[in-house]
Amino acid sequence: METKIPEATAKRLPLYYRYLNNLLYANKLRVSSAELAESIQVDAATIRRDFSYFGPLGKRGYGYDVHKLIDFFKKILDQDTLTNVALIGVGNLGHALLNFNFHKNSNVRISAAFDVNPKLIGSVQSNVPVYDMRQLQEQLKDQRIEIAIITVPATIAQKVVDELVQGGIKGIMNFTTVRISVPEGVRIQNIDLTNELQTLIYAINHG
Numbered sequence: 039m040e041t042k043i044p045e046a047t048a049k050r051l052p053l054y055y056r057y058l059n060n061l062l063y064a065n066k067l068r069v070s071s072a073e074l075a076e077s078i079q080v081d082a083a084t085i086r087r088d089f090s091y092f093g094p095l096g097k098r099g100y101g102y103d104v105h106k107l108i109d110f111f112k113k114i115l116d117q118d119t120l121t122n123v124a125l126i127g128v129g130n131l132g133h134a135l136l137n138f139n140f141h142k143n144s145n146v147r148i149s150a151a152f153d154v155n156p157k158l159i160g161s162v163q164s165n166v167p168v169y170d171m172r173q174l175q176e177q178l179k180d181q182r183i184e185i186a187i188i189t190v191p192a193t194i195a196q197k198v199v200d201e202l203v204q205g206g207i208k209g210i211m212n213f214t215t216v217r218i219s220v221p222e223g224v225r226i227q228n229i230d231l232t233n234e235l236q237t238l239i240y241a242i243n244h245g
């Protein structure tokens with residue numbers, strides 16, 4: 039795919055994809071940008087602009103062919119390929135994420151979890167095997183894992199990240215509150231639930 043898609047558009051793609059699958063499930067084969075707009079709360083002009091990056095996908099007055107869109111987004115999102123993800127730290131939050139495991143309409147799954155707790159090592163939690171941290175490098179390589187989620191105590195987050203980087207990890211979803219540093223070429227996505235909640239509260243209080 040040669041087209042350079044703006045980041046904001048790229049972020050909306052999984053949303054479109056998931057909604058289109060729901061339409062297909064409900065036997066709806068055609069959809070207009072106005073209908074899409076109402077259902078996913080993105081305005082119709084933005085949707086048309088987003089779709090325009092991918093060439094002519096719809097016809098004026100006819101709307102978009104749901105099958106065609108799904109096939110198209112599937113390719114872009116690489117939905118045909120399952121991406122294996124590692125989870126480091128099988129505590130409260132780690133367990134919740136393993137249990138959730140990104141099931142529906144998703145091309146990702148946590149395939150390996152890691153911890154240092156002997157009670158957890160060697161066990162299977164929500165169908166995911168828990169390995170000893172000492173097996174990290176070997177497993178990342180064997181399972182071709184390039185993405186990791188960290189749910190470890192904040193104090194050791196940087197140390198764990200360094201090990202992940204050494205193991206060839208390219209992207210890290212960081213649930214800890216520390217801002218970790220990584221070399222160029224490795225991407226960090228920080229998830230701060232307190233921040234999210236405060237943003238919501240601010241929005242409610244300031245109308």
Ligand SMILES: NC(=O)c1ccc[n+]([C@@H]2O[C@H](COP(=O)([O-])OP(=O)(O)OC[C@H]3O[C@@H](n4cnc5c(N)ncnc54)[C@H](O)[C@@H]3O)[C@@H](O)[C@H]2O)c1
Pocket residue numbers: 126127128129130131132152153154155171188189190191192194198213214215231
């Ligand atoms: N619990 C929440 O609701 C929540 C929400 C947002 C963020 N967080 C953050 O997520 C992180 C985890 O929170 P939690 O409540 O799940 O903690 P927890 O103490 O329940 O779990 C941490 C896990 O990490 C493991 N661990 C410790 N050292 C390790 C190492 N070197 N390598 C691999 N695993 C190691 C522990 O054995 C434990 O299983 C914390 O940094 C916390 O601030 C938690």
